[in-house]
Amino acid sequence: MALQGNLEDFELTDVIQLIQLGQKDGGLRIQVDDNVGVMYFKNGMVIHANTNFLKGEPAIDSILSWKKGRFVFNPSEETLEHTVDLPIQQVVLEAARRIDELKKIQKLIPSFDIIVKIVEVPAVGVEKINLKPKEWKVLSFVDGVRTIKEITKRTSLSEFEVSKILYGLLSSALVKIVQKIEPVKPEQEKDTVKEKKKEERGFFGLFK
Template sequence: MALQGNLNDFKLEEVIQSISTSKKSGKLEVDGVMGMYGIYFSNGEIVHANGPFSIGEEAILDVFLEINGVFSFITNIVLPPRTIKKDLFDIIATGINLREENFEIIKKITKTTKMLPNTKNDKNGVELSKDEIKLLKYILDGTPISIIMEEMSMSYVKFLEVLKGLLRKEIVTLGG
């Protein structure tokens, strides 16, 4: 029996726990808004993850930010070297917390979502980080989010951290 489904029907943590409890080995593929992710299991233990913008522990946390998409579990694969050493409980707890903290933003994001300068507020004297300045340059060019993340070599988690700073400072808004 193949394990496959939709993240609208099954939460990622439920799928991971099912694979872990069954002590399965293989790759859980998740095709989400930002792209394709792979979570590799050896006897039910997560040993590696990769995503469109990250690998290892960053990738496993990035995939928890995907709330829309499909998944399937593939067996009979060659497992990559271990890049994840964290306990399954820690991974799941951290992933759930990240998803909940960022839920209002991630439900508005697609691969083609653009961020727009907020022209309603004049924000003189606001201090920006180096990453926020880089991100603003892309925003002014109208670059879609997925391209920004790729060109800045930024994980989904890191991108959301920088974006939240700009949104909090009312420098940008999310557009279509």
């Protein structure tokens, strides 16, 4: 039986843990609109991942942030690349930590379609600005025209990394939002129904 389903019905971390419990080999393919990500497993361990634009751990970061789309596990899908060697427990812990951080980040950055620009006169003196290489990399693509989604494509970093860096730059008043798209608020009732479905289906609902 195939391991497949919808991310709106099942948590991706539950699917990953199931692959680990069975010590499976193969590829877990996830598709969200035009975005495709694959996580490759060997004896239940993640050994490689890629998306349209990313490879390795940045790709895992990106995939774990996806909350909708279809997934299917194919035992015959293999890779010659070995970019990561992560225990599943670490992947799950990172996912939990990321969820907590994203809740904070989304207060300032509710959408990847937001456009940001560099502040002309920063509140902090230029001599006091001390950024890390990844922060400079992201900042170099901030031009008041590109969306966060477009900046992410050019940096080879995950959406999570870019949004985390921009959160810091926004908080430090080095950049500012010039176009803000309000997120669509989901109906509470629909969310409750979806969560109930996840609980009722459990692992067994993953197999079709």
